[in-house]
Amino acid sequence: MELLKIGTKREVFWDDYLADAEKTTAKCSVCHLEEKEICFIFEQEQWIEHTSFSYPCVVKDDRGYRLYYSPWSFGKKEPYVSICVIESLDGIHWKRPHLDIYPHPEIVENNIVLDHIMDSAFIFYDTNPACPAEEKYKAVGQARGTYNGEENVFGLWCWTSPDGYHFTLSHMLTNQGRFDSLNTVFWKEGKYYCYMRDFHNIIPGGEISDATRDVRVMTSTDMIHWTTPKMLEFNDKYDIPLYTNNVVPYDRADHVFVGFPVRYCERKSMTENVEQFPSLPIKLNASKCCEYPVDIKRMALVTTDCIFMCSRDGEKWYRYNEAFMTGGMETPENWVYGDCYLAYHWLDAGDDKLYLYDFDRHFVFDEPKRLRRYEIRKDGFACYMAGGEEAVLVTKPLEFSGKDLHLNFETSAYGYIYVDVLDEAGNPISGESFEIYGNTIDRKISFADGTDFSAFAGKPIRLRFRMRDAKLYSMKFE
Numbered sequence: 001m002e003l004l005k006i007g008t009k010r011e012v013f014w015d016d017y018l019a020d021a022e023k024t025t026a027k028c029s030v031c032h033l034e035e036k037e038i039c040f041i042f043e044q045e046q047w048i049e050h051t052s053f054s055y056p057c058v059v060k061d062d063r064g065y066r067l068y069y070s071p072w073s074f075g076k077k078e079p080y081v082s083i084c085v086i087e088s089l090d091g092i093h094w095k096r097p098h099l100d101i102y103p104h105p106e107i108v109e110n111n112i113v114l115d116h117i118m119d120s121a122f123i124f125y126d127t128n129p130a131c132p133a134e135e136k137y138k139a140v141g142q143a144r145g146t147y148n149g150e151e152n153v154f155g156l157w158c159w160t161s162p163d164g165y166h167f168t169l170s171h172m173l174t175n176q177g178r179f180d181s182l183n184t185v186f187w188k189e190g191k192y193y194c195y196m197r198d199f200h201n202i203i204p205g206g207e208i209s210d211a212t213r214d215v216r217v218m219t220s221t222d223m224i225h226w227t228t229p230k231m232l233e234f235n236d237k238y239d240i241p242l243y244t245n246n247v248v249p250y251d252r253a254d255h256v257f258v259g260f261p262v263r264y265c266e267r268k269s270m271t272e273n274v275e276q277f278p279s280l281p282i283k284l285n286a287s288k289c290c291e292y293p294v295d296i297k298r299m300a301l302v303t304t305d306c307i308f309m310c311s312r313d314g315e316k317w318y319r320y321n322e323a324f325m326t327g328g329m330e331t332p333e334n335w336v337y338g339d340c341y342l343a344y345h346w347l348d349a350g351d352d353k354l355y356l357y358d359f360d361r362h363f364v365f366d367e368p369k370r371l372r373r374y375e376i377r378k379d380g381f382a383c384y385m386a387g388g389e390e391a392v393l394v395t396k397p398l399e400f401s402g403k404d405l406h407l408n409f410e411t412s413a414y415g416y417i418y419v420d421v422l423d424e425a426g427n428p429i430s431g432e433s434f435e436i437y438g439n440t441i442d443r444k445i446s447f448a449d450g451t452d453f454s455a456f457a458g459k460p461i462r463l464r465f466r467m468r469d470a471k472l473y474s475m476k477f478e
Helices: 280-289 296-301
Strands: 004-007 027-030 034-042 051-061 064-073 081-088 112-117 121-125 137-147 150-161 168-174 184-188 191-200 212-220 257-259 262-266 302-306 309-311 316-319 353-360 369-377 382-386 391-394 398-400 405-422 439-445 462-477
Touching: 051 121, 051 353, 051 369, 112 121, 112 137, 121 184, 137 168, 137 184, 168 191, 168 212, 280 296, 296 302, 398 462
Parallel strands: 004 398
Antiparallel strands: 027 382, 034 369, 051 064, 064 081, 081 112, 121 137, 137 150, 150 168, 184 191, 191 212, 257 309, 262 302, 309 316, 353 369, 382 462, 391 462, 405 439, 405 462
């Protein structure tokens, strides 16, 4: 079994990377968001007929946070798509900047940064140290432009901006794929990663909507020349249609990628269950408003949720089939095609929480859309857990640096965690830690006799976590 050299990196308990499956009885489980308040109401967008919102993106810069979003008309054959922005210092109080870059007679507080584009665009702040100042903000989306002397070439294009407000169409990334989704890009360790939409299982002569939506990745060192897009690989055997990807490096453990893809679930016929949804009227109304070619039943039969996945290399992914986010209890506004499109990235609240965001009222055309805030603990997207009966997590052989072990964990009053050290063969070579219980993102652990872990640094060892009614999210040696 390969020795894991973890050094002082924070390691997360989200997948099977650390755990020795043959020796571990604790269960790996996805966690869930805590719903919070409505933090912004989009009243100005009512000038767009049959308004729908899509693909929010959270961007952090030196002045705070921005949330870019796409209001568009659901009733047009060629949807009128704009990219707008709101801003915040704390992630709770948001305001609309008055930009007036694209004047519109019906908009008082004009916050449009891109207008009349083909579909939504993903906007990010480029952290490449070699990126010119006038290109620090970039937008990526499907468009047409002049490429190699040929006009009106369709593909995935890039816009650049010095300030995140004024964008200029720059160049095409690729024409290999279908880009009617949120195609994400970021800089990480010397190269750009782009996660994009495509389809497979395409039947010759059939409709593209009958094929399977997938996510592909390509890389570049200069944002201009890209590798051939490659389908992501998953740990399970299922061929699940994924509508978006929301892939981003996890900043607290930046060797790990995380993703929050929207799962596309389409039933094939109207049933009594569908007819009893409180939201059936808005589903059917959306079908009537949709003028561009689409199977009308699909608007009533498709529902969407959000799942969690993580990766160590950006290509091979550990994917949970249990939902990370669902439409919730049925109301007249949810369980529709468009639920659970979490905003790209999150906001670090500075304490033990991360803030995430989503729009609601996706098909409610006669009332303003709303931005809702959610919370989750840091490192808390998934965990290894034990219920009322004791279970253990035994790691694969690893080598660490430092002397102090820090845990992010949660127990009940009845619960506990104990840690001890094993040799590579699994034989105990230390005593146990003190009893660990409570709920914190950072608890320094020592052995019951008061000694630290320095005696085992730089040596091949295993860790054993013995726990009851407990959740283990991450660990870090310092």
